[in-house]
Structure formats: structure tokens, C-alpha cells
Amino acid sequence: MVEETLSAEEPKAAELKETLKVEDLHVYFHTAAGAVKAVNGVSFSLKSGERFGLVGESGSGKSTIALSLLRLIKPPGKIEGGHVFLNGTDLVTLTEEQMRRKRLDEIALVAQGAMNSLNPVRRIRDQFILAYKDHDIDVKRSGLEERIGDLLTRVGLNREVANMFPHELSGGMKQRVCIALAISLSPSVIIADEPTSALDVVVQWQVMDTLRSVQEDLGASVILIGHDMGLMAQFVDRLGVMYAGKLVEIATVRDMFGDPLHPYGQMLIASLPSLESRKARLEGIPGITPSLLNPPSGCPFHTRCPKVMDHCSSVTPILQEVRPDHWVACHLYEEA
Amino acid sequence: MPALIEAKNVTKIFGGGLLDKSRTVALKDFSFQIDSENPSVTSIVGESGSGKTTLARMLLGLAAPTEGEVLYNGKNLEKLSGSDRRQFLRDVQVIFQDPFEVYNPFYRIDHVLETPIKNFRLADTEKGRRDLMIESLEAVGIRPEEILGRFPHELSGGQRQRIMVARALLLRPKLIIADEPVSMVDASLRATILGSLLRLNREFGISLIYITHDLTTAFQVSEDIMVLYRGSLAEAGDVDQVVRHPEHPYTRLLVGSIPLPDPDLPWEGERAIGRPAGELGVQGDEYCQFHDRCPYAMPMCVQTHPPLFHTHPNRVTSCYLYRESPELPMPQMTSIFKSSNREGPPEETEQLDALDAELEVSQENSSTPTSADD
Ligand SMILES: Nc1ncnc2c1ncn2[C@@H]1O[C@H](COP(=O)(O)OP(=O)(O)OP(=O)(O)O)[C@@H](O)[C@H]1O
Ligand SMILES: Nc1ncnc2c1ncn2[C@@H]1O[C@H](COP(=O)(O)OP(=O)(O)O)[C@@H](O)[C@H]1O
Ligand code: SF4
Numbered sequence: 245m246v247e248e249t250l251s252a253e254e255p256k257a258a259e260l261k262e263t264l265k266v267e268d269l270h271v272y273f274h275t276a277a278g279a280v281k282a283v284n285g286v287s288f289s290l291k292s293g294e295r296f297g298l299v300g301e302s303g304s305g306k307s308t309i310a311l312s313l314l315r316l317i318k319p320p321g322k323i324e325g326g327h328v329f330l331n332g333t334d335l336v337t338l339t340e341e342q343m344r345r346k347r348l349d350e351i352a353l354v355a356q357g358a359m360n361s362l363n364p365v366r367r368i369r370d371q372f373i374l375a376y377k378d379h380d381i382d383v384k385r386s387g388l389e390e391r392i393g394d395l396l397t398r399v400g401l402n403r404e405v406a407n408m409f410p411h412e413l414s415g416g417m418k419q420r421v422c423i424a425l426a427i428s429l430s431p432s433v434i435i436a437d438e439p440t441s442a443l444d445v446v447v448q449w450q451v452m453d454t455l456r457s458v459q460e461d462l463g464a465s466v467i468l469i470g471h472d473m474g475l476m477a478q479f480v481d482r483l484g485v486m487y488a489g490k491l492v493e494i495a496t497v498r499d500m501f502g503d504p505l506h507p508y509g510q511m512l513i514a515s516l517p518s519l520e521s522r523k524a525r526l527e528g529i530p531g532i533t534p535s536l537l538n539p540p541s542g543c544p545f546h547t548r549c550p551k552v553m554d555h556c557s558s559v560t561p562i563l564q565e566v567r568p569d570h571w572v573a574c575h576l577y578e579e580a
Numbered sequence: 581m582p583a584l585i586e587a588k589n590v591t592k593i594f595g596g597g598l599l600d601k602s603r604t605v606a607l608k609d610f611s612f613q614i615d616s617e618n619p620s621v622t623s624i625v626g627e628s629g630s631g632k633t634t635l636a637r638m639l640l641g642l643a644a645p646t647e648g649e650v651l652y653n654g655k656n657l658e659k660l661s662g663s664d665r666r667q668f669l670r671d672v673q674v675i676f677q678d679p680f681e682v683y684n685p686f687y688r689i690d691h692v693l694e695t696p697i698k699n700f701r702l703a704d705t706e707k708g709r710r711d712l713m714i715e716s717l718e719a720v721g722i723r724p725e726e727i728l729g730r731f732p733h734e735l736s737g738g739q740r741q742r743i744m745v746a747r748a749l750l751l752r753p754k755l756i757i758a759d760e761p762v763s764m765v766d767a768s769l770r771a772t773i774l775g776s777l778l779r780l781n782r783e784f785g786i787s788l789i790y791i792t793h794d795l796t797t798a799f800q801v802s803e804d805i806m807v808l809y810r811g812s813l814a815e816a817g818d819v820d821q822v823v824r825h826p827e828h829p830y831t832r833l834l835v836g837s838i839p840l841p842d843p844d845l846p847w848e849g850e851r852a853i854g855r856p857a858g859e860l861g862v863q864g865d866e867y868c869q870f871h872d873r874c875p876y877a878m879p880m881c882v883q884t885h886p887p888l889f890h891t892h893p894n895r896v897t898s899c900y901l902y903r904e905s906p907e908l909p910m911p912q913m914t915s916i917f918k919s920s921n922r923e924g925p926p927e928e929t930e931q932l933d934a935l936d937a938e939l940e941v942s943q944e945n946s947s948t949p950t951s952a953d954d
């Protein structure tokens with residue numbers, strides 16, 4: 245049922261290569277104070293084998309997107325609208341049962357803080373078995389041992405790690421276990437939500453090197469979520485910048501770092517620390533992240549934008565391709 | 581004049597005797613002091629588990645050293661009299677990684693600030709209390725009316741962390757120890773929070789110990805840096821020299837592994853996980869902690885722990901590659917710091933001008949959200 249109707253029209257080559265296509269996704273959390281519009285109309289796509297980064301302030305909706313792509317959003321959260329096409333199937337319309345089969349099999353998540361949520365009283369082997377059971381995967385003992393061992397070696401760990409408890413592993417090793425879990429069924433999309441923020445740079449490099457090599461082996465696409473612009477510059481092909489529940493800019497890393505267009509993207513790039521000189525400005529982006537309960541009207545950045553214009557507070561700019569492969573949601577780039 | 585706070589040859593061991601498997605030497609023979617006259621900014625960097633928090637806890641009197649002692653104004657921290665202890669609790673403040681844990685979700689933010697004012701009787705009247713709160717909040721760039729009366733979950737991570745800075749400032753301490761204060765926030769907030777801390781140093785003469793696993797921010801905020809590796813000091817001194825021209829093989833690896841925010845620069849790291857145990861014939865527990873990963877390891881590296889070699893006027897390195905340089909006894913380590921050798925305040929950088937500009941903008945912006953035309 246996955247190979248649905250590719251019949252009537254020949255799909256365009258570009259569409260064929262898209263592993264994942266997110267269209268106008270809305271995800272709200274219904275709290276006592278009202279609906280928190282955590283993801284408020286997000287669209288992007290991911291080509292096969294591509295590494296895509298998602299950055300943005302704390303609370304801008306990155307993890308919510310990650311969870312929504314796997315339909316793991318729990319009440320009071322709810323996907324209010326939009327589509328998530330994975331290899332042609334709209335995940336939003338699947339039944340819970342159908343969705344369960346997609347997880348791990350076609351799309352897998354290394355969640356934010358995953359390495360700290362390994363069950364402390366279970367051996368690593370059992371963590372795999374538990375995860376497989378969760379996903380309704382047949383866990384007959386034969387062959388399983390072998391398979392877990394293979395997965396562990398694939399992420400650069402010893403087979404013996406299967407017998408160990410989480411507290412016997414370093415942070416970097418735990419994070420590799422989480423990656424091994426995620427690639428168990430060779431998914432075509434791997435989402436990694438801040439996989440290395442708690443690790444020092446040496447271990448970070450090792451974990452990212454591992455992720456890159458398994459991704460290349462599998463030919464999978466990766467969505468990397470994080471705050472570390474250095475890591476993004478070194479790891480991803482394209483970068484999406486979130487602001488207050490919306491994607492405000494999408495570009496190749498080279499364009500994003502070399503020539504950011506959205507005023508928020510520009511300030512983000514300008515605030516990067518450097519090792520060149522200590523005289524670098526220690527400067528954050530002034531002002532406060534807008535409330536997602538009552539997002540500002542018009543452009544969400546207008547309360548902090550140094551280039552704000554009259555109509556920015558009333559008219560919402562839409563994400564448009566203003567240069568090849570460079571998308572921006574800002575009135576500065578609209579044709580008159 | 582004794583140092584404000586001094587660690588003298590402190591060692592902290594967790595777990596039992598030599599044969600106990602769970603025995604961990606969290607920090608080994610470490611000495612360090614903070615001058616009371618000369619406000620400084622010092623960072624402590626190291627990977628997770630390298631002993632940073634253990635050191636902070638000992639400096640705060642929250643953990644007792646297994647060997648050595650911690651002195652406050654020349655007196656042993658564990659034996660302070662009541663009034664000295666009270667003064668210590670004011671003089672040395674701490675800021676931890678996750679500010680959310682410090683807050684009680686059922687109390688308004690005001691409570692976090694009122695508590696120290698009451699405990700230390702900083703003001704007698706309601707108005708006096710309020711003025712103090714307002715003054716501290718403004719010093720960290722927060723408009724009081726925006727946060728007073730609100731609950732913790734209604735504030736952003738950066739606001740919560742800045743309120744912790746404001747709270748520390750209320751007591752006009754001489755030293756603030758910040759243990760990974762920005763590892764959970766995004767780059768922009770990180771700059772804002774570190775900016776507020778730096779401002780306290782410059783404007784109120786408060787010394788700062790900044791603990792982090794992030795070399796880049798350590799480089800930005802501090803004058804002197806200490807690099808810890810598995811409980812031992814690997815390298816210390818002038819941050820500019822240490823970060824830009826690292827000597828110790830571990831520091832070189834750290835600096836080399838930083839992913840730079842430029843897609844055209846290479847990112848290199850260490851793939852090998854270590855050399856086979858026993859290759860160098862380690863005996864006893866006196867050896868260089870880095871020997872099993874070090875590409876330059878020599879037999880002498882596993883016979884005795886490398887002492888500090890005084891390689892440059894403002895830096896020391898604990899590595900036998902530098903054995904031509906004179907040795908410097910551990911207790912004198914801080915004497916080579918730039919902060920110990922200057923008169924008056926640190927060199928001014930442009931960092932703070934930018935920060936001032938930012939605070940102004942941020943205050944304008946928040947009062948009139950739709951103005952600020954360009
Ligand atoms: N269970 C929940 N109930 C209510 N609001 C929530 C819930 N989970 C998330 N939110 C809100 O949704 C918004 C987006 O949160 P999300 O976790 O996606 O941010 P993020 O971009 O991943 O941030 P960070 O960089 O800090 O991880 C925030 O305003 C957050 O407070
Ligand atoms: N209360 C404790 N009991 C046992 N071991 C501890 C305790 N606190 C720290 N350790 C150990 O001491 C070492 C240093 O830890 P810590 O100072 O927390 O490092 P850092 O702050 O640099 O990450 C680690 O090996 C850690 O596991
Ligand atoms: S639309 Fe207006 S307010 Fe928004 S980023 Fe562009 S210029 Fe700034």
C-alpha cells in the first residue's frame with residue numbers, strides 16, 4: 245500500500261527524489277491559557293540522502309516538528325493541519341496502527357536528551373528489545389543477538405556493550421547506542437534532535453562522524469536539530485531557520501553562512517563567536533522571543549527586527565524562493 | 581592579604597580504598613586562588629567528568645576535599661565561625677546549569693529574589709526591598725515590570741538564567757561561580773547571559789569563575805583558563821595563548837575538534853578510541869592521565885605524573901614534551917595568571933560596548949514593540 249497511485253501523470257524528477265515533504269504543518273498545544281502555536285505553518289522538503297539542519301531559538305518549535313513528523317505528539321499537543329509526505333504517503337492521514345509500522349522502519353528519531361532516557365536498570369540489549377516490542381517488531385530470540393551486535397559495531401561500539409548498563413557507558417557511547425537503535429530497521433529518514441549538546445567537542449566529532457557514516461551506508465536523509473551553528477556548518481547540506489513556530493529562511497549552508505537574507509538569519513550569523521579575536525562582540529539578539537500563545541500579527545520577527553517596515557506588523561510574509569534554492573519569508577524581498 | 585578563596589593541593593576521591601572498583605579520583609592535587617583585590621574572570625574547561633563541578637562544589641564548601649584544604653580569607657572553610665560563614669555565604673555565589681530546577685513552580689519570580697533579601701536582611705522596608713530587586717534586574721538587562729509577578733514557566737530560559745544572575749548580584753558578592761550556565765540555551769541567549777555576567781565583573785568588580793565544556797565561550801569571556809583532563813590540570817594560563825596556540829596534546833585535540841561556523845573550513849577529529857592497555861607498561865597511579873590517547877606518549881609519561889612546566893610567562897603545561905622549561909610548583913600556578921600580574925581592571929575589549937548598545941535596544945524594543953524604524 246506504500247506504492248500508491250503513481251499512475252496518471254509522470255511525476256517530475258524533482259518530486260521523485262523527495263524523501264520527505266512537509267506541507268503547511270500546524271501543531272498546537274492546548275493549554276489552560278490557550279493554544280500555544282508551536283508550529284504555525286511550516287513547509288520544507290528533504291531529498292534522498294540529504295542532510296538538513298533546523299536551527300532557531302529555544303522554544304521556536306524545532307522539537308515539536310521532530311515529534312510531529314513521527315506523529316509522537318501527545319495531548320495537549322495536536323497536529324492541527326498540514327501534510328507530511330514520506331516516500332509519497334501522507335503520514336498525517338494514517339491510522340495509529342499504520343503509523344506504528346512506519347516508525348523505525350521508514351522514519352526514526354534520536355530524541356532530545358535521548359541518552360538520558362535510556363532505562364537505567366536495563367542492559368543495552370534489553371533497551372533494543374523493549375524498543376522493538378514498542379514498535380510491534382517481532383523479537384524472536386534467534387538472530388536478534390547477532391543483529392544487535394552488528395548494529396553496535398556499526399556505530400563503533402564493541403558487541404559486548406550489549407551486556408552493559410547505561411551507567412557503565414560514557415555520554416558519547418550512550419549517544420551511539422541511541423543512534424544504533426534508530427537505525428535498527430534502516431529507515432530512510434533519521435531525525436537527530438540535539439544529539440551532541442551535552443558532549444564535549446572531541447566526543448561530539450566522534451558521534452557526528454558515526455552518524456554521517458551510518459547515514460551514508462543507508463543512503464538515508466538526516467534532519468539535524470540544534471543550536472550549534474559550527475556543527476551545522478560542518479554537517480548539513482541545507483539549513484532551515486525557525487522563528488516563533490515558522491520557517492523564515494531555508495538555504496544551502498554556504499548561502500546561509502555566506503549571504504543570509506532574513507534579518508533574523510543575518511543577526512544569527514552575525515552573533516556567532518569566533519576564535520579569531522577576543523574582541524568579537526558578545527552580543528545576543530536584542531528583545532524577547534514572542535509568545536506563541538499570542539503570536540505577533542504579520543511578520544513574527546517584527547517586534548525585534550532592525551529593518552521593520554510599516555506593513556510588517558499587519559501583513560504576514562510568505563516563504564518564497566527569492567534566489568535559486570534560497571527561500572525567505574520577509575517583505576524586504578518581495579517584488580513591488 | 582590572604583586570597584579571597586584558595587584551594588591548596590586539594591584532592592577529591594569518591595568511593596572506597598585503592599582496591600575499590602568504584603573509586604574515582606575526581607580531582608587530583610589541584611591548587612588555585614582568587615585574589616580579593618583584583619577582580620578576574622577565569623574559566624575552567626574540560627570534558628564531562630573531568631572534575632569541574634567537583635572543584636566548584638569544594639570551593640563552595642558543598643563538598644569537603646579528601647586531601648588538602650580550601651581557605652576563605654586564609655581560614656579553613658570547614659572551620660569557619662558563625663559570622664565568617666555568614667560572610668562567606670554572601671561573598672561567594674553560584675549559578676548552575678539549569679535555572680529551572682532552582683525555581684519553585686508555585687511561587688512567583690519575586691520570591692526567588694525576595695528570599696536572599698530577607699535572609700540577609702538587605703533591606704528593612706517593602707520599598708527598600710523592591711528597589712534592590714529592580715536595581716539588580718536592570719543590571720542584567722531585564723525590565724522588572726516584565727517579569728515581576730509572573731511564574732517561572734512563563735519566562736524564557738534566558739530570562740530565568742538572567743534572574744539567577746540578578747539574584748547573585750543582590751548580595752554584592754566578591755565571587756560568582758557559574759557552572760555551565762549557558763549549555764542549555766541558544767547562541768543568542770548565550771551571548772546575552774554571558775554579557776550580563778561580564779558586566780557584573782566590570783561594573784561591580786565581582787570575580788567570575790566560568791565553568792564550561794565550550795572552549796569558544798571560555799575564550800570570549802575569560803582572561804585566564806584552566807584545562808582539566810580526568811581530574812588533573814593539563815594546561816593553564818592566558819586564554820588567548822592557550823586557545824590559539826595550545827601546547828598540551830589534549831588541548832590541541834580540543835581546539836582542533838571545534839566545529840567552526842564556516843562550511844569551507846575542515847572539521848577534524850580523533851577517530852582512534854585509545855591505544856591498547858599495557859602498551860606502555862603503566863604501573864601504579866602516577867602517570868599522565870592522557871597517555872592512553874596521546875600520540876606523543878613516551879615511557880616517562882607513565883612513570884610519574886608530569887609536573888607543571890612554565891613554558892611562557894603567562895602559561896604552564898603539564899606535559900613532558902615541555903620538560904626543557906622550568907618546573908613550577910602547583911601551589912604557585914595562579915601566580916602566572918594575567919589577572920595576578922596586572923594593576924587595575926582588565927584590558928577593555930569591545931565586547932561590552934556592544935553589550936551596552938544591546939541593552940539599550942532591548943529596553944526600547946520591549947517598551948514599544950512596533951517602533952524602532954530604521
Ligand atoms: N507539552 C507541552 N505543553 C505545552 N506547551 C508545549 C509543550 N511542549 C512544547 N510546548 C511549547 O511549544 C513551543 C515549542 O517547543 P519546542 O520544544 O518544539 O522548542 P524547541 O525549538 O525544540 O526548543 P529548544 O531549542 O529549547 O529545544 C514552546 O513554546 C514550548 O513551550
Ligand atoms: N557524588 C559523587 N559520587 C561518586 N562519584 C562522583 C560524585 N560526583 C562526581 N563523581 C565523579 O567524579 C568525576 C568528576 O565529576 P564532575 O566533577 O561532576 O565532572 P564535571 O563537572 O567536569 O563533568 C566523575 O568521574 C564523576 O562520576
Ligand atoms: S518582514 Fe519586516 S519585520 Fe519581518 S523580517 Fe522582514 S523586514 Fe523584518
Ligand code: SF4
Nearest residue numbers: 868871874881899900
Ligand atoms: S605527558 Fe606524555 S602522554 Fe602526557 S600529554 Fe605529554 S606527551 Fe602525552
Ligand SMILES: [Mg+2]
Nearest residue numbers: 306307308356
Ligand atoms: Mg528542542
Ligand SMILES: [Mg+2]
Nearest residue numbers: 632633634759
Ligand atoms: Mg559538571
